[in-house]
Amino acid sequence: MSNTVLSRGDYWFSLLTKGAKIRRGQCASIKVADGDILGQVARFIAVVPDAKNKYPRAAHGEVGLLEGWTLAQVVHEVIESDKLNSNKTAIIAIIDVPSQAYGRREEAFGIHQALAGAAGAYAKARLAGHPIVGLIVGKAMSGAFLAHGYQANRLIAFDNDEVMIHAMGKESAARITLRSVTALEKLAASIPPMAYDIDNYNKLGLLYKLLTITNPDNASDNEITLVKQTINDAITDIIKHGVDLKCRLGGKDRHTSVVVREKMRAHW
Amino acid sequence: MPNRDMSFIELSARERARRILDQGSFRELLDPFEKITSPWLEPQGIVPEFDDGMVVAKGKFNGKPTVIIAIEGVFQGGSMGEVSGAKMAAALELAAEDNRSGIATQALLLFETGGVRLQEANLGLAAIADIHSAIVDLRRYVPVIGITAGTVGCFGGMSIAAGLCSYLVVTREARLGLNGPQVIEQEAGIEEYNSRDRPFIWSMTGGEVRYKNGFADIIVKDSVNDVKTAIIQCMNKGLPDTLRSDDYDYYLQKLNAIDTSKQADATLVKNIFGRGDRK
Numbered sequence: 423m424s425n426t427v428l429s430r431g432d433y434w435f436s437l438l439t440k441g442a443k444i445r446r447g448q449c450a451s452i453k454v455a456d457g458d459i460l461g462q463v464a465r466f467i468a469v470v471p472d473a474k475n476k477y478p479r480a481a482h483g484e485v486g487l488l489e490g491w492t493l494a495q496v497v498h499e500v501i502e503s504d505k506l507n508s509n510k511t512a513i514i515a516i517i518d519v520p521s522q523a524y525g526r527r528e529e530a531f532g533i534h535q536a537l538a539g540a541a542g543a544y545a546k547a548r549l550a551g552h553p554i555v556g557l558i559v560g561k562a563m564s565g566a567f568l569a570h571g572y573q574a575n576r577l578i579a580f581d582n583d584e585v586m587i588h589a590m591g592k593e594s595a596a597r598i599t600l601r602s603v604t605a606l607e608k609l610a611a612s613i614p615p616m617a618y619d620i621d622n623y624n625k626l627g628l629l630y631k632l633l634t635i636t637n638p639d640n641a642s643d644n645e646i647t648l649v650k651q652t653i654n655d656a657i658t659d660i661i662k663h664g665v666d667l668k669c670r671l672g673g674k675d676r677h678t679s680v681v682v683r684e685k686m687r688a689h690w
Numbered sequence: 691m692p693n694r695d696m697s698f699i700e701l702s703a704r705e706r707a708r709r710i711l712d713q714g715s716f717r718e719l720l721d722p723f724e725k726i727t728s729p730w731l732e733p734q735g736i737v738p739e740f741d742d743g744m745v746v747a748k749g750k751f752n753g754k755p756t757v758i759i760a761i762e763g764v765f766q767g768g769s770m771g772e773v774s775g776a777k778m779a780a781a782l783e784l785a786a787e788d789n790r791s792g793i794a795t796q797a798l799l800l801f802e803t804g805g806v807r808l809q810e811a812n813l814g815l816a817a818i819a820d821i822h823s824a825i826v827d828l829r830r831y832v833p834v835i836g837i838t839a840g841t842v843g844c845f846g847g848m849s850i851a852a853g854l855c856s857y858l859v860v861t862r863e864a865r866l867g868l869n870g871p872q873v874i875e876q877e878a879g880i881e882e883y884n885s886r887d888r889p890f891i892w893s894m895t896g897g898e899v900r901y902k903n904g905f906a907d908i909i910v911k912d913s914v915n916d917v918k919t920a921i922i923q924c925m926n927k928g929l930p931d932t933l934r935s936d937d938y939d940y941y942l943q944k945l946n947a948i949d950t951s952k953q954a955d956a957t958l959v960k961n962i963f964g965r966g967d968r969k
Contacts, residue, residue, distance in 0.1 A: 476950050479878060487945050494938040524869050524877035530894045530959045531945060532905050534868040535934060538853025541819075542935040545826035564806075564815065565868055568847050572819035589811040589847075594876045599808050613730060615772070615813040628816055667823055676813060678729055682776035683783075685726065686746070689719040690784050 428470045429483055430560045430584070430639055431518025435468035437646055438514065442466065445496065449488040451475055454496045459514060460654040465500050467493065468516040469570055479525030485566040486523030490536025493570055497543035501550055510552040512657050515544070517571040518560030521591065537569040544573035553660040555653050559638055562587040575665070576630035576656040578649075580638050585620045592618065614675045627673015630656055695915045699839050699863055703760035706800055706839075707747040709914050710758060710921065715749035720777060728771045730810045739765050744774035746781045752922055755795045757785050763802030763842035770848060771807040775817020782824030782834075789831035797828055798921060799855065801838040804870060805846015818847035825854045829933070833857055835924045837917060840864040840897070853905075854935050857924040859917065860897035860906040867895040893956040903963035905934075 427433045435453050442457025451472040456465050471483040480486030485493075497513065504510050523533060548554050556562075556574035567587065571577070579585055590598070596606045610616040614625050624632050631652050635645050663669065671680050698706060708716045720726055722740035731738045743765030747758045759778045761768045770778075781797075788795040806814035825834050836855035838844040840863030844852050849868050852858055860866065869877075871885035884890060893899060901909040908923060910916040944962055 476946070478950070479882075488942070491938045491941045491945065494936070495942065498936070498938065521877075522868060524874045524883075526874075526878075526883050526894065527948075527950065527954045529867045529869060529874065529883075530954045530956075531948070531963070532853075532903075532941075534849035534866065535853040535905055536941065537868065538822075538850045538935040539938050539941070541822045541850055542826055542854050542933070543938075545823050548823075549827055549830075565847060565850065568815070568819060568822065568850055572815070573823060587812060589806040589815045590808060590873070591877070594873045595808050595811070597876055598870075598872065609734060613733060613809075615730060615810050616808075617812075623812060626812060626816065628812075667820060670816065670820075676772070676816070678726075678772050679776040679813070679817070682720070682726060682773055683780040685720055685724065686777065686780035687784060690748070 429518055431468045431483065431516050432470040433639060434557065434559045435466060435470070435516050437641065438516070438650070439466050448492045448496065451480065451483070451489050452492045452496065459512065459657070460650055462512055462654060462657050464512040464514050466514045466516065467496060469519050477523065477527060479528055480523040483519060484521050484523040485519055485537065485540070485569045486528055487531055487533050487536045490533065490540045490569050494539030494543040497547050500552060501547050504552070510550065512553040512555065513547055514653060515554065515556045515571045515574055517556050517558045517562045517567065519563060519566035519570055520561045521563045522565035522569070537565055540569035541573055548573055548575055549665050551665060553657045555656045557649070557653065558585060558587065560584055563591065564589050575660040575667070576669070577628060578631045578633060578652055578656060579620055579629055580635045581620055581632050582635065582638050586618050587620065587623045588618050625673060625675045627676050628670045630669070695913050697912050698914045698917050699841060699861065699912045702764070703745045703762035703800060703802070707745050707758040707760045710798065710918060711747065711749035711751055711756065712753065717748050719746045719748060719781070726773055728773050728810065730772065734809050736809060742771060742773040742777070743768060744777040746777050751796070751798070752925065755793060756798060757781050757795055758798045758800065760800035761803045766807055768803035768842045769807030770803060770805065770814045770818055771810040772813040772817060775814055775821065779817055779820035779824050782821065782828055786824060786828040786831065789828065794832055796832040796925065797834050799834065799836045799851070801836055801844035801848055801852055802842040803844055803848045804842065805848050815847065818851065821851050822854055825851060829856045833924055833927070833929060835859065835921055838864040838866060839912070839917070845870050856930050856933065857908070857927070858906045859908045859910060859920045859924070860900055861910055861912050862896065862898050863912060864897040865892070865895045866897065866900045866905065899956065899959070902965065902968045903959060904965050
């Protein structure tokens with residue numbers, strides 16, 4: 423292995439998987455290792471850039487066709503190997519995904535189905551009792567995030583300017599909503615679900631923890647320990663509270679989602 | 691009018707649900723009189739709808755307990771906001787609960803959606819993740835059947851939802867894809883994807899090619915009766931032996947074998963993914 427760091431996601435993957443067993447044979451843009459997080463057995467998964475990606479529209483860390491289906495494969499492996507175990511291996515998704523892959527081959531060869539493969543695998547693993555923790559170290563955008571991370575029981579993010587969670591990049595969102603980028607940014611500043619920054623995202627109640635890491639591209643030993651401890655705490659919390667996503671419904675800016683569920687149940 | 695056929699595409703979401711369910715069994719939940727509107731649209735100068743463009747109805751289909759969740763493509767392009775998304779997620783979650791307590795409630799999802807409503811961006815995305823989760827949960831018990839008829843089609847995170855369904859029914863008038871043509875052109879350039887070249891767009895994402903290339907299970911005419919027949923066929927099959935979204939071996943083998951030095955066209959896609967039994 424070369425020591426070149428491919429991305430922030432790659433950097434955190436290597437920090438968390440020291441001494442772990444690296445899985446090989448899949449596409450280079452999906453890194454997988456089996457190890458532990460403070461004693462808890464875990465499989466670590468990251469999507470990383472691969473400049474030589476067979477599908478060039480996925481060369482910069484995007485989740486494309488191979489990435490989606492490979493995520494499905496490596497998550498299914500965990501489900502299968504723990505089928506008879508009551509102690510389920512945890513899955514740690516390290517999230518730094520700029521977007522899904524946008525391209526002609528992608529649409530033609532069914533990237534929506536590849537991403538369904540990935541999202542479906544993570545959801546199946548969670549429902550089977552595997553604690554899944556998503557660690558957002560960089561971008562978590564749109565379809566890429568749906569495929570890699572959003573099915574986690576708990577999401578942990580770094581409080582950092584380069585951490586961004588959104589449904590669409592600014593330029594495209596502006597074009598689709600017939601606004602200028604400046605107008606979009608102005609609007610986003612007053613409407614929390616439209617905002618691009620992590621502080622506004624945090625108000626939606628979707629995160630388990632927001633961690634302050636001074637320099638996420640060069641973390642201190644204490645910070646690495648903090649991240650490991652937080653992931654470990656999340657796993658304990660998951661085991662205590664079960665497989666569903668109810669813990670995401672506590673945010674004040676997501677209150678209407680709770681009201682809808684209460685009313686739907688009352689009318690059901 | 692039980693036997694008189696009519697266009698399915700021309701119907702509103704509410705009428706689609708009403709016509710699919712057994713006569714007289716339609717009961718809408720959180721209907722427009724409940725007035726649960728999006729809290730995010732008015733501050734942006736957009737007039738909300740009292741149903742937020744999502745129709746949830748319980749009733750019987752073929753005599754069995756069924757929930758239909760139908761997206762109204764006319765309102766904001768069928769986009770998924772906090773309320774519309776939560777309505778769909780909640781209904782799927784309750785259907786799964788029903789199944790766990792011995793009531794075999796089945797679910798039909800009518801997709802007419804461009805994906806996330808960008809005015810509610812992150813809450814739309816979060817709701818779609820909940821919907822994915824709920825489909826995966828429910829499809830363990832009963833087939834979850836998706837239908838995309840057109841004219842909006844099914845895009846964005848909701849195309850992933852369609853990909854998670856046990857069965858997917860399309861018409862020739864539907865399109866199914868992750869990324870809308872405009873966004874691909876914006877991100878990748880006009881050489882890669884010309885959003886104004888409509889025949890090209892249809893040759894990539896139209897209902898007919900999706901069916902022929904194995905990304906949908908049944909193709910139907912624009913007819914209420916044919917849609918209902920297709921649903922019965924899916925229900926009679928029961929839980930599928932292999933879910934399309936679990937078929938990573940098949941797709942990885944195909945994708946790894948493709949020569950990506952040249953750009954794709956409709957013929958190439960057909961040669962690789964085309965199913966001989968689907969002319």
